[in-house]
Amino acid sequence: MGKAASIYDVARESGVSVFTVSAVVNNKSHVGKGLRERVEAAIRKLNYRPNLIARSLANQRTHTIGMIVPDIGNPFFPLVVRGAEDAAQKHGYNLLLCNSDDSLDKEEKAIELLLSKRVDGILLTKAAGDFRPPLRQMIKEVDIPFVLVMRTYPKLTKDAVITDDYHGAYEAVSHLARAGRKRIGLVSGPLKVSNAKERWQGFHDALKAEGLPYEQDLVIEGDYRLESGFRAGHSLFSRRPDGIYVANHLMTIGLLQAAEEMGLRCPEDFGLVSFDDYPWLGIFRPRLTTVELPKHQLGTEAAELLIKRITGDASKPVLRKLQPELRIRESCGFGLRAAEEEKE
Amino acid sequence: MGKAASIYDVARESGVSVFTVSAVVNNKSHVGKGLRERVEAAIRKLNYRPNLIARSLANQRTHTIGMIVPDIGNPFFPLVVRGAEDAAQKHGYNLLLCNSDDSLDKEEKAIELLLSKRVDGILLTKAAGDFRPPLRQMIKEVDIPFVLVMRTYPKLTKDAVITDDYHGAYEAVSHLARAGRKRIGLVSGPLKVSNAKERWQGFHDALKAEGLPYEQDLVIEGDYRLESGFRAGHSLFSRRPDGIYVANHLMTIGLLQAAEEMGLRCPEDFGLVSFDDYPWLGIFRPRLTTVELPKHQLGTEAAELLIKRITGDASKPVLRKLQPELRIRESCGFGLRAAEEEKE
DNA sequence: TTGTAGGCGTTATCAA
DNA sequence: TTGATAACGCCTACAA
Helix, strand or coil: CCCCCCHHHHHHHHCCCHHHHHHHHCCCCCCCHHHHHHHHHHHHHHCCCCCHHHHHHHHCCCCEEEEEECCCCCCCHHHHHHHHHHHHHHCCCEEEEEECCCCHHHHHHHHHHHHHCCCCEEEECCCCCCCCHHHHHHHHHHCCCEEEECCCECCCECCEEEECHHHHHHHHHHHHHHCCCCCEEEEECCCCCHHHHHHHHHHHHHHHHCCCCCCHHHEEECCCCHHHHHHHHHHHHCCCCCEEEECCHHHHHHHHHHHHHCCCCCCCCCEEEEECCCHHHHCCECCCEEEECCHHHHHHHHHHHHHHHHCCCCCCCCEEEECCEEECCCCCCHHHHHHHHHHC | CCCCCCHHHHHHHHCCCHHHHHHHHCCCCCCCHHHHHHHHHHHHHHCCCCCHHHHHHHHCCCCEEEEEECCCCCCCHHHHHHHHHHHHHHCCCEEEEEECCCCHHHHHHHHHHHHHCCCCEEEECCCCCCCCHHHHHHHHHHCCCEEEECCCECCCECCEEEECHHHHHHHHHHHHHHCCCCCEEEEECCCCCHHHHHHHHHHHHHHHHHCCCCCHHHEEECCCCHHHHHHHHHHHHCCCCCEEEECCHHHHHHHHHHHHHCCCCCCCCCEEEEECCCHHHHCCECCCEEEECCHHHHHHHHHHHHHHHHCCCCCCCCEEEECCEEECCCCCCHHHHHHHHHHC
């Protein structure tokens, strides 16, 4: 009783061939009613479950998709992953999850493993930097579809589901300007990453459009992690900006920790707009003005697209750009300014 | 060139048998230096990568572990998953991630799929309720190790890595009492879940020890989701408790939303202690007093234990109970009380 | 040390 | 409609 029943056991039990069993399991080619019932009975009796590993080997299809994110511990990604899992699930796929920590090395290892495990496709949030040639070669040979998530990387594929980061950043900075901020700083993600560049560009162009100076000193490149926000805060605040746009949540937390240490208050001492929104940001003070990104949708759309590719859709590459949404609350100091004007 | 090179291709290319190739790939039984080099050259030339699906079929080992959590979108789980992934990774395993939404049905489907995919073991945060007999039967037959995460379920296995929830809740409530709260309410998780029961018990016993009344009206059973915290808040606040212990973060957010709607302030109008801590709770107001749970460690220890089981360790069941840590901040109103006493 | 051949559990081709 | 039988790609006795 140690081994699980195989298709052979079922065949023997019901006195038919494995072909027939296989046919009823996958309800294929019309199997005679009598046989079908006998087989089904045997299946129940032996508690037979197809071995999907064997099936994968025969089919060359695992119904598994690999998903590589920088860090599932970064609160941005869980919802993206959840979205992807929901879509995958719906189409009968599973998710093999990997963390790259934005390291090219880990990313490469993860991809190699996923390829060896013969996943049907990969959802990738590309780490900063370029693939090494051997890996590119390998990927080309294997020829499974990739869909990029949140970050483009045209050298690999043009299929990507991202957010309109340029626009989001532009909105954020314009809003800061509308709130009366004049010296606006930026805590950016790693500029090698496509969306960080986009956000930087949005920041830059919005300043220009508002007639505000772009001060190199007020631009700090972080890595989307909390600590880098903290460090950025320390060096940024010494230059006394009156407004700051921070490119993600984790760095915002770090920045606010730095502000706290330096005795600076938001929005009194500096206005703040942050990227990605969370339920708790609406209730704690200061209420953060943020640019919300549709995380769950990002995941589902990416997975849907990937599955379409897996199942043979070879239509032209799609670059899906989801729209962010500015959520105005208090950290930008908009209310503050209104209050001051009332006094005058 | 459509197909990836197989072990046969390598064998042919280097003029040896598949056995020899297999041996050098897994650097097994001493292969003659000359042959080894020839084989290695062929491997590089053909860019050969072992097909892990085929290997799994032959070995009866997938080096994949299944992980089922209620919802990766609940901020509690990402770090647990990350911990598990780190440990898995370290030992050469991958994580197949599933969400159960605390639904028995989804949980069952997920387990069946994981078993069919022949994962080597499963990390499970059990959904509320009991397995149905056929599933239990199936699990017993397949005989792969399970390790429970965060929630016990002795009917399945006694291997579990959890937190000392009783103790954590006890501490939380005692602290509320020390802060001078007299009518303390509870927003609990689903009482069918082991840790919700533990937290309830800790709540109950702490009240008793402090000589405070246990008021049934002030105990509300939620489901660990935000909305249930919101509803709980609405019904709870109408009874005017002066202290509340909420059993997780998401429900706390919901509860605070309700408080806001009703114009109640924390800690002035009610003291609050919440479970699980996050970096942002230290910087926003009100600063939440929480009981931190070692999420990452939970994941790594669970994965380590599971892998030990997978690799044959049959020592007696381990119930690992990690210690929570009370982080006193301001939402309990402790500072408030101190301030009042000073005035007197 | 190396090769041969059979098995892992399915699917799929080709006859019957 | 069914049944043998050969893939799928790898591992591993058993032989040589």
